[in-house]
Amino acid sequence: MTARISMFLACLSLAALTALFVAIIALRFAGISIPSADEIAGILLGGTLALGFAAAVPKDQHIAVDFFVDKLGTKGAAAARALAAVIMIAIIFYLLIGFSRMWYTAWLSGITMLGHLPIPRWVPMGVVLLGLIMLEISLVLRFLQRVISEGFGPAKHDFLEGEL
Template sequence: MRTALSILYRTAEILGAVSLAAIAVLIVTQVASRLFDRMVPGADELAGYCMAASFFLMLGPALRRGAHIRVGVLVDRLRGGPRRALELLCLGFATALSTYFAWYWVRMTYDSYDFGDLSQGVLPIPLWIPQALMAAGLVVLVVALIDDLLAVLQGRDASYQHAGMQSEG
């Protein structure tokens, strides 16, 4: 199971990195095309979709690496049972909220696919494509939160506690 989860997190990370690289390619192409009095149709729109995809796809891996900004003013000062209880409360709330968002985002993506929604920009891009990448990122975040929630319930530390990055507390 751990191997499958590691592959999931790594895949999301790679797709997020590819999205960032696509933004760079789009920007460089747009700048270079201006030298020849040309434009790349829809480059701004595509770069925006890639930015959203990279952000959402990196949510789960960032949690696992401890890269999310966490304010540990209270949690970092607690030890033992009280810390574990507060950590469980925070992870439970984050899991519930993220699951809610992921569920409705997946439903919205399906509706966009079902209705054939297209973007209103220069390029008529089916909206379900960028929405699906964002939904996938939210689902990976939910899986990462459940992974950490189960770890803390079993008495182990959450992944972000040993990831090297400290909270802002």
């Protein structure tokens, strides 16, 4: 469920980013510029990436480089994948705590973006924060799923090899 919500929100963010780029290009021919377009584009890109990662994790549809891990044998590779999952959960959690504090401080202070439009900084930071929250939830749920039922074997599908 979190993957579908994340993918939907990532698609909305990407669609908004695309519309912004098209508007910037089209309006440039008329000599019109969009205030704070750079800041808005950065926000949408950050949201798209974080939400997209959260959507890719549950089905192992992300890039995994396991050349060295596969050389460890079955048990060693499983242990390395489990360790990597725990480390990733810890890193994203640490980032999530720090970013949450930054978001809360921006919300309390009412500080705005540096661009021409007075966009409160907590609004765009909230887009990225939502993506990080969804990513952490996806990582934890995927880890638990692997612990309870699947194990930490290789990914079930390899898109480069044509296996689905």
